[in-house]
Amino acid sequence: xxxxxxxxxxxxxxxxxxxxxxxxxxxxxxxxxxxxxxxxxxxxxxxxxxxxxxxxxxxxxxxxxxxxxxxxxxxxxxxxxxxxxxxxxxxxxxxxxxxxxxxxxxxxxxxxxxxxxxxxxxxxxxxxxxxxxxxxxxxxxxxxxxxxxxxxxxxxxxxxxxxxxxxxxxxxxxxxxxxxxxxxxxxxxxxxxxxxxxxxxxxxxxxxxxxxxxxxxxxxxxxxxxxxxxxxxxxxxxxxxxxxxxxxxxxxxxxxxxxxxxx
Amino acid sequence: xxxxxxxxxxxxxxxxxxxxxxxxxxxxxxxxxxxxxxxxxxxxxxxxxxxxxxxxxxxxxxxxxxxxxxxxxxxxxxxxxxxxxxxxxxxxxxxxxxxxxxxxxxxxxxxxxxxxxxxxxxxxxxxxxxxxxxxxxxxxxxxxxxxxxxxxxxxxxxxxxxxxxxxxxxxxxxxxxxxxxxxxxxxxxxxxxxxxxxxxxxxxxxxxxxxxxxxxxxxxxxxxxxxxxxxxxxxxxxxxxxxxxxxxxxxxxxxxxxxxxxxxxxxxxxxxxxxxxxxxxxxxxxxxxxxxxxxxxxxxxxxxxxxxxxxxxxxxxxxxxxxxxxxxxxxxxxxxxxxxxxxxxxxxxxxxxxxxx
Numbered sequence: 001x002x003x004x005x006x007x008x009x010x011x012x013x014x015x016x017x018x019x020x021x022x023x024x025x026x027x028x029x030x031x032x033x034x035x036x037x038x039x040x041x042x043x044x045x046x047x048x049x050x051x052x053x054x055x056x057x058x059x060x061x062x063x064x065x066x067x068x069x070x071x072x073x074x075x076x077x078x079x080x081x082x083x084x085x086x087x088x089x090x091x092x093x094x095x096x097x098x099x100x101x102x103x104x105x106x107x108x109x110x111x112x113x114x115x116x117x118x119x120x121x122x123x124x125x126x127x128x129x130x131x132x133x134x135x136x137x138x139x140x141x142x143x144x145x146x147x148x149x150x151x152x153x154x155x156x157x158x159x160x161x162x163x164x165x166x167x168x169x170x171x172x173x174x175x176x177x178x179x180x181x182x183x184x185x186x187x188x189x190x191x192x193x194x195x196x197x198x199x200x201x202x203x204x205x206x207x208x209x210x211x212x213x214x215x216x217x218x219x220x221x222x223x224x225x226x227x228x229x230x231x232x233x234x235x236x237x238x239x240x241x242x243x244x245x246x247x248x249x250x251x252x253x254x255x256x257x258x259x260x261x262x263x
Numbered sequence: 264x265x266x267x268x269x270x271x272x273x274x275x276x277x278x279x280x281x282x283x284x285x286x287x288x289x290x291x292x293x294x295x296x297x298x299x300x301x302x303x304x305x306x307x308x309x310x311x312x313x314x315x316x317x318x319x320x321x322x323x324x325x326x327x328x329x330x331x332x333x334x335x336x337x338x339x340x341x342x343x344x345x346x347x348x349x350x351x352x353x354x355x356x357x358x359x360x361x362x363x364x365x366x367x368x369x370x371x372x373x374x375x376x377x378x379x380x381x382x383x384x385x386x387x388x389x390x391x392x393x394x395x396x397x398x399x400x401x402x403x404x405x406x407x408x409x410x411x412x413x414x415x416x417x418x419x420x421x422x423x424x425x426x427x428x429x430x431x432x433x434x435x436x437x438x439x440x441x442x443x444x445x446x447x448x449x450x451x452x453x454x455x456x457x458x459x460x461x462x463x464x465x466x467x468x469x470x471x472x473x474x475x476x477x478x479x480x481x482x483x484x485x486x487x488x489x490x491x492x493x494x495x496x497x498x499x500x501x502x503x504x505x506x507x508x509x510x511x512x513x514x515x516x517x518x519x520x521x522x523x524x525x526x527x528x529x530x531x532x533x534x535x536x537x538x539x540x541x542x543x544x545x546x547x548x549x550x551x552x553x554x555x556x557x558x559x560x561x562x563x564x565x566x567x568x569x570x571x572x573x574x575x576x577x578x579x580x581x582x583x584x585x586x587x588x589x590x591x592x593x594x595x596x597x598x599x600x601x602x603x604x605x606x607x608x609x610x611x612x613x614x615x616x617x618x619x620x
Contacts, residue, residue: 167357170322170430171420172347172371185361 029252036245043238047231056232059220065239071215072243075134075206076199079141083198087146088191091153092179107151114147118205126212137214141205145198152194156187189259196251203244217243270295270331271460272319272428277328279314279485288314289485292328296477298427299458302490303475305465306508311485312464316430319462320349333427347371350421350429350459354436356413358405364390364416365401371424389419392453411442418450422457431463435470447473468509472497472516480505494520519578523571523594527615528603531593534558543604545593552599559591570595573602577614580605 210218534557
């Protein structure tokens, strides 16, 4: 066989394109971190002008906030990890040819769990054998954030071109090799988008973990509210908001990188 | 036809009935594909030709019957391992978009555990074989290639582990007609070198006639209606169904199967060298190449002398006659010497092949 330059440009299917068609960078990826930093700086400046009293200073200080921030990140990170460990294998299982009939009921059930208010789940689970504390909060957060990762895994795998799977099986790749080397790599961008949603949900909802004694940045917010300290409440709330924006930004960068690589 | 007669792939009493389906998709099929030959599967939609092809590598498991690969019963062996021994090329090509061209070709050799140097050498060899320069294409991605180039890579991937059998499911079906024609020509050249046993599904009778050593015509309910050489399918349809399927145009299609060198041609003589005996004579130049007709029996007209090479087919001769509006064409050998002539009326009255009484 001999290929000519005429054919390279002449056929209908695929004109020559540069290797990486530039994946458009989302404007939010540039704007969000700026809002987070500027907003946080503004709130800190306002607090400095207002001045904090002793009670506020006992909560709003670098050491205390650092500890709460760590707890908050731990809650977010662990619950997202649980989501990934549970939802991705479940999504893979649901998208296998044999699972056609259970797929809809399972997704409907996951949708139902998603509809439960996260606060309710957190409080309810505290009455379960898990009791109060971090593990309960992690489980509750994971339940509330399961759906986006589960659906995106199923959808991501479903949108892989059937012809690719047929070709893979036809040339002798096993079902397992096809899953790991063809299906999952091609579904990754969609799956990562789902993880990003779960992560951002978890950052926000983790602020409620304080009500079952699991700490986090909800702690200073709750404390300041109960003691009637609006400036302190504002500072603590602004930190959670900025954290959510920054986590979303980082996840967005990761998603962008994955999409670029997947082309 | 490099037909050794030994079947490389054989189906024995193969049937496929899908669950819940009333009628079988393929029924009691017996088919032998001799080593080194191309068998074309053709028939109307839903006649089981693709199902049959996919049962050969067990992408579809037969309900009953046996599949023999080079004499070995492969009906129940590990299907993944079986498929690594059989090349597979599909219409949608199915190149993995996240793999480079080299990685796409190397999939099966990698699974088989070949060492890196051997894989690299094999990839370059295959790229050369399908006419793509390895250093230009190795590291590209599928979407940077045209449809025709992608299918060349598809064929190269099918050949990667040097399987003795290739299964091809309408590989050129989605390609524009001009590129398809070229790919078919190159495919035949390639087959001259590699001599694989090939099963090829098509819905295009011209493609079947052009590429096939044999044509399997499938009919309703997944039954094999006729399995024979293209010439026989066109001239002696086994039954009404095949006759209708081959349909109008069969006679014209057959022209492209008949090589001029196989025909009993009208003899011709060089002008002034002897008796005419009613045969046409011509004038030649110093090298003996024909220049013009000197005498034609029964007519005073002196049409232009046009020629076709004897390696061409009757189809080419007709093409030349229509093109130059003459009733007579000279058939020349490799040195441009006139071997004989073919009249338009010979076509109508019936062509005689050599050895025929």
